[in-house]
Each structure stands twice: as structure tokens, then as C-alpha cells.
Amino acid sequence: MPHLALYTFGVLKSPLADPGPLTREFYDRGEAVYRTIGQQPGYLAHAEPAEAGRGVLFDADWGVWGEFAVPAWYEKGRTPETTALAATLSLWTDLRPAFDAVYGGLHRAALNRRFDWFEKTGHPSHVAWWVSDGAIPTWQDGVSRLTHLHDHDSAPHAFTFHDAFTPEGTAIRINREPS
Template sequence: MPQLALYTFGVLKAPLADPGPLTRELHDRGESVYPEIARQPGYVAHAEAAPGGRGTHFDLDWGAWGEFAVPGWYGKGRTRERVALAATLSVWTGLRPARDAIYSGLHREALNRRHDWFERTGHPPYVLWWVADRVIPTWPEGVARLEYLHGRGAEPYAFTFRRSFAPDGTPGAR
């Protein structure tokens, strides 16, 4: 049975290394949100770097999730001092469980504050697509689908919760 892949990407107003209160608040919020998301019905897995890795997102070993990648329009930097991004890659059993998890609880509260932490880029902040059961999506695939969504709009290849598709390509799947 196909599963749903979800890639999110946002450009932060300040680098992750910034000691300011907004960056600390974002980090602290993430520490609470991720465990709550992982307990939601329909959650399968999310990309995690191998334990013990050092460096930025770009330097870490992501295993089967592939080499870390970002959209071509991201230009804030790749060094520890300059990285200013938040990205996630996860797998879900379906659209409804993913949507319910994203738009409720602590994650919903964080979404309500997104403009405090993230720049408005004019690009979609997330993309969805279907993967075969037990297939692990990769960071480069997530980037490609997000860029596709930005350039061509929602289609079965890359879509959003608002303009979704069933695994067979039927529009309006819920």
C-alpha cells in the first residue's frame, strides 16, 4: 500500500547558531513538537541523521534518506555559523493522518508563529507525494518535488493538502 512522503523547507530569519531569543524559542519548540508528531496515528518515520554526527545538515550522514539537499533558491549559507533553514522529511500512512498531525497540537501552535521565525520566500513551504510501501524518500527527491510544485503547481507528482491526489492520481483525495 502506498505511503505519503512529506518534505518541508523554510528559510529562517536568523542562522541556527544565533543565540537570540527567537532562535532559542524555535529550537525549544522543535524539541517538544517532534516527539508529539512521532506519536501521532499514521506516522511512519522521519529523516534523522546518524548518531554522533557533527556539523551542519550538509555534513551529517542521513543514511537511506540520502545526502542532504536544499532548493536552488536557498542562499543563506552552509557553514555552521550561517545555516538558516529548517527542513523535515517524513513518511505517513495517508493524507488524513498527516494533515491531522500537522494542523493540531503543538505543531499547530508553532505554525501560528511561523512568521516570527521564517522568511516569506514566495515558495511553497512543503510538498507531498506518494511512495511505495517501505520506500524511503530522499532529501534530493523532496527538493525536486518542492521545486516542481513551485514551477508547475499541484499535480499527482507533487501536491499539497489543499490540492491533493490519491495514489492513482485521482484529484481531491482526502
């Protein structure tokens, strides 16, 4: 049975290494959100580095998730002191559990604060696609699918929760209320 891959990407207003209160708040909420999402029904896994300090993304060892990659339009730093982005790559049993995790609970509360932390870029902030059972999506997969979504809109190859597709490629609408 196919699984859902989900890649998110956002450009932060300040670098991850910024000691300011907004960056600290973003980190604190993010840690709580990850703990909660990791316990959600339908959650399988997410990319995390083997070892890395705060802001170390580009040089981290991501194992089977591949080398860390970002969209070509990201123009901020790539060092631990200058990196100003938040990206996730996760794997889910199905579309509904991923939707519920993103638009419910602690993550929903964090989404309500996104404009405090993230710049408006004119690019999509997430993309989903189906992978075969046992396949692990890579960071480069996420970047290429997000780019495809930006350039061509939702399609079975790369879609959003709003304009989603089944594993067979049929367009579907998700009931916008979390289950």
C-alpha cells in the same frame, strides 16, 4: 500500500547557531513538536542524522534518506554557523494522519508563529507525494518535488494538502478540520 512522503522547507530569519531568544524558542518548540509528531497515528519515520550538532545539516550522515539537499533558491549559509533553514522529510501511512499532525496540536501552535521565525520566500513550504511500500524518500526527492510544485502547481507527482491527490492520481479535498 503506498505511503505519503512529506518534505517541508523554510528559510529562517536568523542562523540556527544564533543564540538569540527567537532561535532558542524555535528549537525548544521544535523538539516538543517532534516528540509529539513521532507518537501520532499514521506516522512512520522521519529523516534524522546519525550524529550531528546544532546546525549541522549538510555534512551529516542521513543514512537511507540520502545526502542533505536544499532548493537552488536557498541562498544563505551552509556551515553550522551560517545555516538558516528548517527542513523535514517524513513518511506517513496516509494523507489524513499527516494533515492532522501538521494542522493540529503543538505543530499548529508553532505554525501560528512561523512569521516570527521564517522569511516569506514566495515558494511553497511543503510538498507531498506517494511512494511505494518500503520505499524511503530522499532529500533530493523532496527538493525536486518542491521545485516541481513551485514551477507547475499541484499534480499527482507533487502536491499540497490543499490540492491533494490519491495514490492513484485522483484529485481529492481534505476536510480542513483536523480529525
